[in-house]
Structure formats: structure tokens, C-alpha cells
Amino acid sequence: xxxxxxxxxxxxxxxxxxxxxxxxxxxxxxxxxxxxxxxxxxxxxxxxxxxxxxxxxxxxxxxxxxxxxxxxxxxxxxxxxxxxxxxxxxxxxxxxxxxxxxxxxxxxxxxxxxxxxxxxxxxxxxxxxxxxxxxxxxxxxxxxxxxxxxxxxxxxxxxxxxxxxxxxxxxxxxxxxxxxxxxxxxxxxxxxxxxxxxxxxxxxxxxxxxxxxxxxxxxxxxxxxxxxxxxxxxxxxxxxxxxxxxxxxxxxxxxxxxxxxxxxxxxxxxxxxxxxxxxxxxxxxxxxxxxxxxxxxxxxxxxxxxxxxxxxxxxxxxxxxxxxxxxxxxxxxxxxxxxxxx
Numbered sequence: 001x002x003x004x005x006x007x008x009x010x011x012x013x014x015x016x017x018x019x020x021x022x023x024x025x026x027x028x029x030x031x032x033x034x035x036x037x038x039x040x041x042x043x044x045x046x047x048x049x050x051x052x053x054x055x056x057x058x059x060x061x062x063x064x065x066x067x068x069x070x071x072x073x074x075x076x077x078x079x080x081x082x083x084x085x086x087x088x089x090x091x092x093x094x095x096x097x098x099x100x101x102x103x104x105x106x107x108x109x110x111x112x113x114x115x116x117x118x119x120x121x122x123x124x125x126x127x128x129x130x131x132x133x134x135x136x137x138x139x140x141x142x143x144x145x146x147x148x149x150x151x152x153x154x155x156x157x158x159x160x161x162x163x164x165x166x167x168x169x170x171x172x173x174x175x176x177x178x179x180x181x182x183x184x185x186x187x188x189x190x191x192x193x194x195x196x197x198x199x200x201x202x203x204x205x206x207x208x209x210x211x212x213x214x215x216x217x218x219x220x221x222x223x224x225x226x227x228x229x230x231x232x233x234x235x236x237x238x239x240x241x242x243x244x245x246x247x248x249x250x251x252x253x254x255x256x257x258x259x260x261x262x263x264x265x266x267x268x269x270x271x272x273x274x275x276x277x278x279x280x281x282x283x284x285x286x287x288x289x290x291x292x293x294x295x296x297x298x299x300x301x302x303x304x305x306x307x308x309x310x311x312x313x314x315x316x317x318x319x320x321x322x323x324x325x326x327x328x329x330x331x332x333x334x335x336x337x338x339x340x341x342x
Contacts, residue, residue, distance in 0.1 A: 004313025016097040016106075016310075024066055032073030036132045037321035041328045042077070044336040046279050046301050047202035047229040049133050049163055053077035053321040054336050055292060058283050058304035059137035059166065059206075063113065065120040072131045075318030080304065081120065082137030083168045086153045088116035089141055092173060099310060100245035100256070104287070106307045108236070109252030111173045112139050117157045124161040135204070136162035142174050148189050152196035159201040167193060170208035170235035172253045178208055183218045190226030202229040209234035209259065209266045209284060216266075220273035230279040232304065234266045237284075256307035260285025264298060271299035276341060287312060289323020296324075299341045 011019050035052075042053035056078040057071050065081040072079055091113025098107045114120075117138075124134070138154030140147035155165055169180040169189065180189050193203060205228045207219055223231060236253025243258060263284030270280055282300035286292050287308035295303050309316055324336075333339045 004315065008311070008313070012099065012101065015095070016099050017094065020061075020097070024062070027067040027070045030070060032069045032131070034073040034075065036072050036077045037075040037318045039321070039325040041325050041333070041335055042321060044301065047164060047204075049202060051077045051302065052132050054296065054302045054324070055317050055321045056080060056281070056302055056304040057317070058306040059083055059135075059168065060108075060110075061306050061309070064115045065123045065134075065136070068124075068134045069127060069131070074314045075321055076132065077321065078133040078135065078163075078302070080135040080137050080166060082114070082166070083112050083139040083171065084114050084117045084120050084136060084154065084158065085112050085139050085141045086117055086144075086150050086157070087141050088119070089113060096252070098247040098250050098252075100243060100247050101311075102244040103248075103256065103258055104308070104311050105243065105245070105254060105256030105258050106310060107247060107250045107252045107254050109173045109250075111142065112171065117154060121157060121161060130163070133163035135164040135166055137166040137168050137206070139168045139171065140174070140177065147177070147180065148185075148192045151189055152192040155193045155203075156196045156198055159197050159199055162201060164202040164204055164229070165193075166204040166206050166232060168206045168235070170206050172208070172210075172236060172238045181207060181211070181215065181219055183222055186219065186222045187226060190222065190228065194227055204228065204230045204232055204281065206232040207234055207266075207270075209237045209262045210239060211266065211269075213269070216269050216273050220270060220278065224274065224278055228278065230281055230301070231270055231274070232281040232283055233270050233300075234263055234284050237262055255284065256310075257285050257287060260291065264295060267295060267298050267300060271341065286320075287316070289320045289327065292320050293324055293327045293339075296336060296339050297342045301337070301340050
């Protein structure tokens with residue numbers, strides 16, 4: 001784990017997407033070397049699921065459910081695979097993934113590249129044992145004539161083996177996808193997904209950070225009425241705060257450290273809009289135990305990260321989880337739930 005700072009300069013000589021694929025290939029050849037970080041203070045419950053700790057791997061790293069067990073072995077309390085679409089698709093033209101090293105950030109315009117839900121389902125079937133919850137993030141094919149039908153199809157197919165499902169309608173890299181966040185369309189989408197579930201499963205909704213106050217209130221109301229179990233706040237942003245990297249003007253969604261302030265503001269906004277009635281998962285710009293703890297105290301029941309791994313390596317999840325336990329103990333909390341919104 002501690003070798004990563006020494007390896008990073010060499011990794012960064014390789015194109016970002018190729019480096020990512022090499023990492024997945026290496027992990028596939030390696031059995032899980034550990035288990036989720038556990039401490040009595042870190043165990044938490046959400047939507048009927050038990051999480052060894054509240055630090056999760058966000059969707060996007062393991063798009064095709066190739067290495068969820070290995071990532072749980074790095075200390076994550078849960079892993080979200082995907083985004084998976086009903087049919088395989090190549091995604092957008094390359095290059096489409098950019099490191100912004102000067103900003104500890106990433107810009108991607110991947111476009112839901114994945115091998116399709118059927119292949120991922122086969123891989124999940126072969127997982128003999130799960131050390132923590134594995135969520136499945138579902139999306140619509142870019143050329144779909146009926147995107148709501150795609151989400152319903154994904155729910156029908158993947159719910160059997162997913163511990164929870166995430167409806168991803170907030171990626172900026174599939175044209176028109178974010179329009180499904182509006183009231184009438186969102187209600188129709190949730191109705192379609194819920195009615196398609198072959199077995200009861202928690203359903204999370206992943207929203208964009210680029211929302212106006214009226215949109216936040218509307219999403220919160222429709223999500224609560226529609227039976228959503230949690231909101232993931234938030235996906236990548238199309239906004240551009242001041243950035244130093246020469247890649248700053250690349251099109252796509254920005255993630256990493258520069259997203260932190262926007263993400264925490266949206267977390268607070270949704271905490272207010274939901275009145276604490278709907279659990280929140282915070283994602284975007286989390287790279288330390290201090291940041292994760294701040295999100296929990298701002299109202300997040302769980303946190304997710306991905307981009308920070310690019311800069312800090314695979315030991316990050318375990319470091320954050322241990323740091324969270326130290327902070328909870330220091331401040332006199334008996335568990336994570338007590339600190340949520342504190």
C-alpha cells in the first residue's frame with residue numbers, strides 16, 4: 001500500500017484509461033487480500049443492509065463487476081459496480097479520461113462504456129461470498145428509444161444479485177440523460193423501476209450536483225413519494241471552478257478535490273429538502289478521514305469515493321475508515337448513525 005507514492009510517477013506516464021484497464025487486469029489475477037475495515041463504531045445500517053463501515057467505492061471504477069471482492073479486500077465497506085446498460089456499448093470516442101494532477105481531479109466523458117448487464121450478471125453469480133454489500137448502478141443505452149424501459153429492464157435483470165440498485169440519471173456524458181431528473185419524468189422512471197423489481201431491493205437515486213433550488217426540492221419530493229431508499233449526492237459536475245491543469249477545458253464531468261465544496265453544499269441542500277426523511281450518501285471530492293467525517297456530520301449516512309484513489313492509491317479506504325473510527329471515538333459517538341447530521 002505504502003509503495004503507491006513511489007509507483008505513481010510511473011503510472012502517470014501511462015494514458016489514464018489504459019492505466020485503469022491495467023489495474024483492473026492486475027486485480028482480476030489477484031485473490032482478495034483482505035476484508036472490509038471493521039470496528040464496532042463503524043458498523044452501520046441503511047435500507048435494511050448491514051455495512052461493515054460507511055466508506056464505499058463509487059460506480060465508475062469497476063464498470064463491469066470484474067473485481068468487487070478485491071476492492072472490498074482493500075477495506076471498503078461496500079462497492080458499487082457499473083454503470084451497466086442493458087446492451088453492451090463502446091462509449092464515447094477516446095481520449096475520454098483525463099488526470100488533472102495539478103488539481104487532484106479527473107475529467108471523464110466515458111459515456112457508459114460497459115459490456116452489458118448479462119456479462120456482469122454472470123460475474124456476480126460466481127461470487128461465492130460477499131464481505132460487504134455490492135450495489136449495481138444501472139443506466140440507459142445511448143441510442144435507446146425508451147430510456148425508462150432500459151432502467152426497468154436493468155432493475156428486472158440485476159435486482160436478483162444486487163444488494164441494492166442505483167438509478168444513474170445524472171451522468172453528463174449521455175446526451176439528454178439528466179432531463180430524467182425533472183418531476184414528471186422522474187416519477188415515471190421511478191414507477192417503472194419499482195414495478196419491474198422481481199424481488200424487493202433497496203433502490204438508490206444518484207443525482208447531479210448542478211441543480212437549482214427548485215429542482216432539489218422537486219427531486220426530494222418525488223424521491224420520497226416514489227419509495228427511493230437513499231439519494232447519492234452527487235455525480236460529476238459540468239461546472240468548472242478555477243483549475244490549473246492544461247486539461248481543464250476538456251469536455252465531460254469533473255470529479256476529485258475541486259468538487260468537494262459543491263458536493264457538500266448539495267448534501268446540505270438535500271438534507272434540508274428531505275427534512276432528514278431520506279438517507280443520503282455523499283460522493284464527490286472525498287479524499288481524507290476529515291472530509292468523510294465532515295460529510296457524515298453534515299447529514300450523510302454513507303460516503304463514496306473514486307477519484308482520490310488515482311492520487312492516493314488503494315490503501316485510502318482503510319485509512320479513511322480507521323480515521324473515522326478515531327474521530328467517532330474522540331467525539332463520544334457510539335456509532336456512525338449518532339454522528340449523521342450532528
